[in-house]
Amino acid sequence: MTTTIRVTLNGDARDVVRGRTVETLLEDLGLHPRLVVVEHNRQILDRTRFAETEVQEGDNLEVVHFVGGG
Amino acid sequence: MTTTIRVTLNGDARDVVRGRTVETLLEDLGLHPRLVVVEHNRQILDRTRFAETEVQEGDNLEVVHFVGGG
């Protein structure tokens, strides 16, 4: 059993250490959970569930935030 | 049995002698069959069938033609 899993993160395939939660994954990426929104397999993931949600092989994660726009 | 039937003609109730066809009804009204179009109970009636179509009690007839319009 490998120690990494493969997920799709913002459209790109990415290897992630097995057992990371969304919260720890964001930490790894240097992102502040309060400043992003996460869509987990096409469902918005409530911020309160970041800590309990473990990233699984094949997960599709979208991490978005607000940028300048008109 | 009465000799007239009641039909709706262009929205108005009207008594018509029993046994009139669309063709003879138009004649009674002084209308040229070639210059009008007849809707019979919400179905357009082909001009070739005016002679054979007998007006029935309760029929809804719309007799229309072209008028000036933009």
Next chain:
Amino acid sequence: MTTTIRVTLNGDARDVVRGRTVETLLEDLGLHPRLVVVEHNRQILDRTRFAETEVQEGDNLEVVHFVGGG
């Protein structure tokens, strides 16, 4: 010798007691010398000369002021 002279004041003929100066004439009219300008026989009369300028028979006086305008 009559005690009045006839002058033209703002376009109208008007009888004025002989011996009035421009200053006293303005007083008679209830006008404040500082708020009007006087044209005396087509010449602008300096305000400092109102007191010394006696109104003469046949004088043409224009008394003007500022009004609302665009």
Next chain:
Amino acid sequence: MTTTIRVTLNGDARDVVRGRTVETLLEDLGLHPRLVVVEHNRQILDRTRFAETEVQEGDNLEVVHFVGGG
């Protein structure tokens, strides 16, 4: 006595054989008298006088015509 005279023709100094009339000068220039207008020393020269008008030393001639214009 030289055989040429100097004139100003359309702004340029030009040597012309002595004794030329306006008519013969135009001929020399290949111009049709009916299609041009000549100003001779600032006076318009009537076409009927082209033949009789001899070009003199120092004359100022303007030969103009119609061109496209708006």
Next chain:
Amino acid sequence: MNETRFDEPLIIAGRAFRSRLILGTGKYSDNASMIRAIEAADAEMVTVAVRRVDLDRTKEEGILYHLDPDQIFLLPNTAGCYTAEDAVRYARLGRAAGISDWVKLEVIGDRETLLPDVAATIEAARVLVAEGFKVLAYTNDDLITALRLEDAGCAAVMPLASPIGSGLGLVNPYFIREIKRRLSCPVIVDAGVGTASDACLTMEQGVDGILMNTAVAEAEDPVRMAIAMRHAVIAGRAAFLAGRMPRREVAVPSSPVTGMLA
């Protein structure tokens, strides 16, 4: 090159028209004026409405007493319809007259402005195209709707210049120009033209033709205005094809700047 040869004919649904001016036949003070205006305008196609025969009045009102479909192409409209269903019904009645299977489709969305209900128009267009109609669809100046109407199979798309009967002219030339640029089918501007310069300016956007009614019928002198409109449409078309000079905020002399006298 004369006026009849500077241009190609307008082709709609395979039918060629020499004239790019289509007239409505409503609102004239009398039929004689209407006939004379149509002739003066040199129109080859006119719109007509479908209405109940008035059984209590004179039969003179039927327009076929006045216009010969062999002489002038009649385009039945669905004016006055507020639903796709109604418009389809009127279109079928118009076709049943036996003249053609063309229809000027309009589905109105609002009684005050007579602006089209574009969703219902698209819906009706699909039904009518499926039934074999040649649909010329009146619409607003929205490109997206125009594209959908073309996709639906309309024979021509007819965006407005401004509201029906308003005479406000071509309010949004950008949108009309963009519609023309993006569609492949003929684009006929319909409604809003008020006078000749409006028609001329509209044609200069490159559109294929204009349909108008009130501007002619309600002019003080409809026949003279019909003459005006005929020339205006030709003028605008020719100017579009000619390619106008550039606009510039500097002046440029028309006469030579050289050759001046000293």
Next chain:
Amino acid sequence: MNETRFDEPLIIAGRAFRSRLILGTGKYSDNASMIRAIEAADAEMVTVAVRRVDLDRTKEEGILYHLDPDQIFLLPNTAGCYTAEDAVRYARLGRAAGISDWVKLEVIGDRETLLPDVAATIEAARVLVAEGFKVLAYTNDDLITALRLEDAGCAAVMPLASPIGSGLGLVNPYFIREIKRRLSCPVIVDAGVGTASDACLTMEQGVDGILMNTAVAEAEDPVRMAIAMRHAVIAGRAAFLAGRMPRREVAVPSSPVTGMLA
């Protein structure tokens, strides 16, 4: 009523013109195009400039080699003159050509904008009228100046639509309309028209004619634009005479609102 009969002729200084479109002859790529454009425009009068004969080049450039004054009325201009004195000189030279005593007077006040010097124009007009000229005076769109030019005896007053060669069209219709309303002599709009709709809109103000040059000469296809302008001037004139419908911000149906089916 056809296009030649809906209108009176234009009368200037006692001379009648069927066409209300006057063309300039400058800026064409070649003389053949110019000739064909004049024909396509159906112009009866064209302007020409007075310039020195170029003694070193071909004599082909004289316009009388190309235009027959018996066929088309030539109107000499004073283009390029910046003083009343110069304009008078050029006018006299133009008259000496023996064609007519008409002149299109222009006295320019500024090289960048080619706007007229109205004081010098009025001065020159007085001199020329006294010498028996028929003066058609180019001017700006100022009513007061136009009235003075009429008082000076000008045969026609020619206000601009916008600067010469700019193609900006009729920028100030109010001023042009007011000039026309107040003057008795013909008012010919001169300069600034860029395309057919400009010409049409200008004629709709009621003016008597239009003089243009660049709009035709610098169109991509001058002959087609000449056709456009011919029709545009007729269209605008006819629309003016016809009397347009009112503009209104409410819609009014063109088809009957009664007689709808239930």
Next chain:
Amino acid sequence: MNETRFDEPLIIAGRAFRSRLILGTGKYSDNASMIRAIEAADAEMVTVAVRRVDLDRTKEEGILYHLDPDQIFLLPNTAGCYTAEDAVRYARLGRAAGISDWVKLEVIGDRETLLPDVAATIEAARVLVAEGFKVLAYTNDDLITALRLEDAGCAAVMPLASPIGSGLGLVNPYFIREIKRRLSCPVIVDAGVGTASDACLTMEQGVDGILMNTAVAEAEDPVRMAIAMRHAVIAGRAAFLAGRMPRREVAVPSSPVTGMLA
């Protein structure tokens, strides 16, 4: 009466805004300029877009690093969405940021013109309203669509002045005025304003506010343009409330005509 007291606040979905100018936050050369422009414009609400975090670049790009939602109301948009489904997805993501349940809905119908797909916009609006969103819907200038969006429960309807980023200004004041006249919900004009006079003219139609982005962000000096826009919106609003003088083609003196000297 001073500038803060001549008017009522703008109320959208129960929330009161003193400022009627909403700014977009895109296209600024840098965040500092954006912040200063927002301050200079005195805007209380700005739009933001929802986009993927760029995992390979600096995290500075998140706008929450620069704007404090407690200081300025952030309105997430669905810019870039071409289907109702996508727009709903983006709206939900925007709401999940936890700031508010407001969304500026836009569903684009065409990549070239960025014009809205009105059918898809209405569809998405219905879904989002049912989910409790406060929907401010970007749309074209079609009254019928605007009425449908209001019927769908939108908190505000946002018709365009002209295409996004075009700077063409208010092309069709008639349609905008009619939309405002007929809707009960706030009407905010969105897109197309290019300079201050556009904003002023737009507000003079009676609309409740303006949303703009490019006009400020792409001005040569965005902060000065933000000042301009702040004043222009106030000016247009005050002029609308004041009731303008009539237009007339005759002159009327401003100074008394009596009391002149002889």
Next chain:
Amino acid sequence: MNETRFDEPLIIAGRAFRSRLILGTGKYSDNASMIRAIEAADAEMVTVAVRRVDLDRTKEEGILYHLDPDQIFLLPNTAGCYTAEDAVRYARLGRAAGISDWVKLEVIGDRETLLPDVAATIEAARVLVAEGFKVLAYTNDDLITALRLEDAGCAAVMPLASPIGSGLGLVNPYFIREIKRRLSCPVIVDAGVGTASDACLTMEQGVDGILMNTAVAEAEDPVRMAIAMRHAVIAGRAAFLAGRMPRREVAVPSSPVTGMLA
């Protein structure tokens, strides 16, 4: 940068003005409204007319009973004069009031349009400048005349936007822009502004200020319109200084096109 610091003061004849809005004082329903409008407009200079004292009526009508020349700079005009001689006479009377040697010169050429007689205006300007007046000369929108007035030594040139009291707004922005571009002295647009967007658009042409009267005095609510005009002038000025975005007929998104979700 706040609104008082984004701009330089307006300097006329060496005197600095913070406000670029000059108001006329005619046509108000009552003096109290006039005073409040002047305050709301934040004007520093107002025009006044010279008229005979009405000896038979109340003396209240003198404007110095209402306006304190130490608080607001009064600019006497020569309104109502139809000759250079009359205008000079009125200017002298105005100066004799002892407030300043400034005059707003106007010499009218026509009672219907109130358009200026430019020849007489230039003549009067020369006389008055020679007598030491600071002449602000009302004129039409002709560049050549404006150049002559500057040459004559005018302290400011005041071209019209449209006729006095018409409210038609800025009809010819090209001419006004050109006048501003070519003159060195201040250019103040005078007459014709009808509402706030007119004022804003006028200032965007780069001119130095605006004088208006009827637009404020005849608004339904003059004080609110004065507020509108104050902001409109600031907005137009700031927008001019800011440098507007380009106009383009293609759309450009305001939100990023990258970073969209899959």
